[in-house]
Amino acid sequence: MRTSTRGSRRVMTLAVVATLTTGLLAGCADDSGDGKPDNGGGGGGGGKTALTIGTFGVFGYKQAGLYDEYMKLHPDVSIKENVTTKTDVYWPKTITRLQAGSGVDDIQAIEIGNVAEAVQTQADKFVDLGKEVDKSQWLDWKNAQATTKDGKQIGLGTDIGPMAICYRKDLFKKAGLETDRTKLAAQWAGDWSKFVGVGKEYMKKAPSGTKFVDSASSVYNAALGGGKERYYDKDGNPIWDKSTGVKDAWNAAMEVATSTMSAKLKQFEGPWDTALSKASFATVACPAWMIGYIQEKSGESGKGNWDVAAAPTAANWGGAFIGVPTAGKHQKEAIALAKWLTAPEQQAKVFAKQASFPSAPSAYTMLKPAPATVEFFSNAPLTEIYAASAKTIPVQYFGVKDQPIGTAITDIGILQVEQKGKSPEQGWDAAKNEIKDVLGQ
Amino acid sequence: MTSPKQALAHPAPSAETAPGDQPGAVPGAQGRGKPPTGPGSWRSRLYRWDMKASPYAFITPFFLVFGAFGLVPLLYTGWYSLHSVQLSSLDDQTWVGLENYKNLWSSDFFWNALKNTFTIGLISTVPQLLLALGIAHLLNYKLRGSTLWRVVMLTPYATSVAAATLVFTLLYSWDGGMINWLLHFVGVDPINWRESDWGGQFAVSSIVIWRWTGYNALIYLAAMQAIPADLYESTALDGANRWQQFRHVTIPMLRPTILFTVVVSTIGATQLFGEPLLFGGSKGGSEHQYQTLGLYMYDQGWIIGNLGKASAIAWSMFLILLIVAAVNMLVNRRLRKSQ
Numbered sequence: 001m002r003t004s005t006r007g008s009r010r011v012m013t014l015a016v017v018a019t020l021t022t023g024l025l026a027g028c029a030d031d032s033g034d035g036k037p038d039n040g041g042g043g044g045g046g047g048k049t050a051l052t053i054g055t056f057g058v059f060g061y062k063q064a065g066l067y068d069e070y071m072k073l074h075p076d077v078s079i080k081e082n083v084t085t086k087t088d089v090y091w092p093k094t095i096t097r098l099q100a101g102s103g104v105d106d107i108q109a110i111e112i113g114n115v116a117e118a119v120q121t122q123a124d125k126f127v128d129l130g131k132e133v134d135k136s137q138w139l140d141w142k143n144a145q146a147t148t149k150d151g152k153q154i155g156l157g158t159d160i161g162p163m164a165i166c167y168r169k170d171l172f173k174k175a176g177l178e179t180d181r182t183k184l185a186a187q188w189a190g191d192w193s194k195f196v197g198v199g200k201e202y203m204k205k206a207p208s209g210t211k212f213v214d215s216a217s218s219v220y221n222a223a224l225g226g227g228k229e230r231y232y233d234k235d236g237n238p239i240w241d242k243s244t245g246v247k248d249a250w251n252a253a254m255e256v257a258t259s260t261m262s263a264k265l266k267q268f269e270g271p272w273d274t275a276l277s278k279a280s281f282a283t284v285a286c287p288a289w290m291i292g293y294i295q296e297k298s299g300e301s302g303k304g305n306w307d308v309a310a311a312p313t314a315a316n317w318g319g320a321f322i323g324v325p326t327a328g329k330h331q332k333e334a335i336a337l338a339k340w341l342t343a344p345e346q347q348a349k350v351f352a353k354q355a356s357f358p359s360a361p362s363a364y365t366m367l368k369p370a371p372a373t374v375e376f377f378s379n380a381p382l383t384e385i386y387a388a389s390a391k392t393i394p395v396q397y398f399g400v401k402d403q404p405i406g407t408a409i410t411d412i413g414i415l416q417v418e419q420k421g422k423s424p425e426q427g428w429d430a431a432k433n434e435i436k437d438v439l440g441q
Numbered sequence: 442m443t444s445p446k447q448a449l450a451h452p453a454p455s456a457e458t459a460p461g462d463q464p465g466a467v468p469g470a471q472g473r474g475k476p477p478t479g480p481g482s483w484r485s486r487l488y489r490w491d492m493k494a495s496p497y498a499f500i501t502p503f504f505l506v507f508g509a510f511g512l513v514p515l516l517y518t519g520w521y522s523l524h525s526v527q528l529s530s531l532d533d534q535t536w537v538g539l540e541n542y543k544n545l546w547s548s549d550f551f552w553n554a555l556k557n558t559f560t561i562g563l564i565s566t567v568p569q570l571l572l573a574l575g576i577a578h579l580l581n582y583k584l585r586g587s588t589l590w591r592v593v594m595l596t597p598y599a600t601s602v603a604a605a606t607l608v609f610t611l612l613y614s615w616d617g618g619m620i621n622w623l624l625h626f627v628g629v630d631p632i633n634w635r636e637s638d639w640g641g642q643f644a645v646s647s648i649v650i651w652r653w654t655g656y657n658a659l660i661y662l663a664a665m666q667a668i669p670a671d672l673y674e675s676t677a678l679d680g681a682n683r684w685q686q687f688r689h690v691t692i693p694m695l696r697p698t699i700l701f702t703v704v705v706s707t708i709g710a711t712q713l714f715g716e717p718l719l720f721g722g723s724k725g726g727s728e729h730q731y732q733t734l735g736l737y738m739y740d741q742g743w744i745i746g747n748l749g750k751a752s753a754i755a756w757s758m759f760l761i762l763l764i765v766a767a768v769n770m771l772v773n774r775r776l777r778k779s780q
Contacts, residue, residue: 088723088743088744092528092743092744095528095529096531099530099531099532117529117746120529121527121529121530122529264615265616270611270614271614271615271616271617274617400529401745401746404744404745404746407724407744411724411727412724412727412728415636415727416727416728419633419636419727420636420727420728430727430728433549437548437550437745438745440544440747440750
């Protein structure tokens with residue numbers, strides 16, 4: 001008797017283990033092998049084609065209601081957005097999935113800092129979208145960034161980041177400075193060191209507890225975005241140590257870092273948000289996509305106190321593309337959606353929602369910023385200021401390691417000078433060592 | 442007073458017992474299954490085979506899963522570490538032999554990360570275990586609502602690294618953080634925790650201490666409750682006070698448990714990653730003040746995209762852990778002998 005109960009219990013246990021094991025294996029199989037789970041044919045079966053779009057940060061498509069609109073126009077399509085907040089998490093994940101050929105979304109967003117890497121190393125993993133659209137809709141420099149040497153375009157431009165200066169009129173007034181946006185723009189036109197000069201004036205009579213800029217790094221990024229050279233030349237060779245753009249931007253940032261005018265904050269972190277709501281700094285170099293963020297974080301108290309003036313140089317900071325991976329299951333539908341999302345009309349709608357600036361100039365005539373945003377920024381002509389900048393932005397070449405090189409300069413070099421009291425020479429040496437490590441030299 | 446020895450010796454035999462020769466079951470089964478011929482003997486052979494084989498069948502799922510998700514990646518990482526591989530072109534691998542390791546060992550960043558891992562490990566593990574020991578001792582007294590206290594002790598452990606670090610980052614914030622605010626009452630100027638040389642390490646360690654002290658305290662508490670009460674009674678009869686009891690009864694009896702927590706904490710400290718990453722980014726401060734080995738590996742592999750070098754870092758960490766384990770084993774053996 002005793003043996004048999006033990007025996008049957010063992011059989012039970014084995015059965016449980018076996019079930020669990022098969023369950024696990026089935027789970028794996030489900031994950032990797034769902035070749036055609038939900039009527040992959042698309043449309044024909046009567047069910048819906050489920051498209052996924054992988055993005056980072058706040059892309060604005062959902063916020064502007066574009067997915068709902070598209071699904072209404074195409075009742076046989078459903079769209080799901082997979083958002084990863086941080087780009088430095090999003091991109092490694094995406095690039096490994098692209099190479100594995102599985103787990104990719106039907107549409108993948110590509111940030112401008114990664115587009116060179118995508119063009120130079122992943123071009124065969126993307127559909128050539130250049131053949132699908134009328135390229136002349138976009139700014140030339142935008143198309144060029146996503147095009148390989150042999151003319152294949154791996155992504156369509158979404159937004160760009162033309163630069164302006166956002167400033168607090170109320171603080172400028174207290175510091176006894178000019179508050180008119182055109183006159184201010186004229187004061188610093190052409191040179192970021194003139195902007196730093198205005199900062200020195202500001203600090204002489206700065207309202208207590210306030211600084212002129214949020215950080216030296218933000219001045220660096222803004223100035224670099226307007227330079228003719230960045231870290232790589234046209235052929236993809238690193239020129240970071242002799243690039244004139246880097247040199248000018250570094251010098252401007254050093255003037256800020258070695259003075260008292262910086263609030264020494266890191267952008268998009270909690271304390272930076274708090275500083276926006278408390279008005280602890282008077283200016284920030286604001287690409288178009290930052291407008292919505294400033295409005296949100298400053299809150300009611302900032303309304304009518306913020307204004308926007310043209311930046312010293314026409315510069316670009318940020319922007320993105322969307323591409324269709326060849327490993328996607330619904331390429332045809334994905335291409336159609338990508339085309340629709342990046343069409344001038346839709347770009348204008350995203351702009352209306354959160355001021356992500358279109359990369360298609362024909363949209364500029366349709367731009368209508370949200371009335372609340374315009375009011376928030378003292379009725380500044382946002383569209384004109386940013387469009388003027390967008391059209392004169394120099395063609396810049398990005399390289400494979402653009403992003404880590406930039407991080408080495410801002411998060412190592414500039415930070416050491418700004419927050420640890422190192423000399424600019426020591427800061428540059430530290431950044432140099434870091435970049436050499438990045439490039440494996 | 443040989444009991445610590447016993448406590449140490451006790452778990453060993455049960456772990457070493459091979460599945461086949463369980464003292465109780467096998468002789469009994471053989472005794473009953475004696476019938477010499479027919480289906481009976483077939484049954485008994487099957488039964489014996491079952492006794493020997495099924496334990497292996499039970500543990501197979503673990504080893505299958507471990508093989509697929511533990512061993513294969515481990516070996517593959519070793520293979521990667523001998524190649525130059527970029528994250529953006531995984532299929533394009535060039536054999537470089539030990540070049541990655543040579544680079545690593547001549548790189549200041551690597552030694553700095555190793556040093557940081559060691560110092561942060563030290564300033565987080567030592568206070569953590571001492572605190573845990575003290576707390577466990579207090580919780581071992583008869584207390585009202587003892588379950589409540591124990592649950593409270595464990596709550597930090599149940600918090601996610603991300604949530605805890607986020608809160609600590611706010612507390613340590615340079616401008617308007619609560620810790621600098623408290624410090625200004627005692628006349629200390631605001632400290633830039635994230636950028637100062639020792640402040641960052643201290644802040645990161647404090648997160649680790651906060652999260653793990655309660656967990657270790659509970660382990661100590663469990664071990665303390667297994668100490669026979671008559672030991673305390675007899676020392677009390679000999680006139681020992683509480684502190685003497687703690688030193689001469691509790692600590693020796695806890696020795697195997699303390700060794701266990703030291704090993705586990707050391708492993709944890711070597712792998713420290715989430716806290717410094719969320720506290721100050723993958724560089725671990727502008728001078729890499731708190732870039733640990735784990736963080737350095739992440740920075741090389743996922744931010745910079747140099748997978749070959751990142752794999753070499755991973756294997757170096759593995760070797761370091763093996764060395765630590767060997768040292769620990771020697772110390773352990775020495776301690777056991779000296780008893």
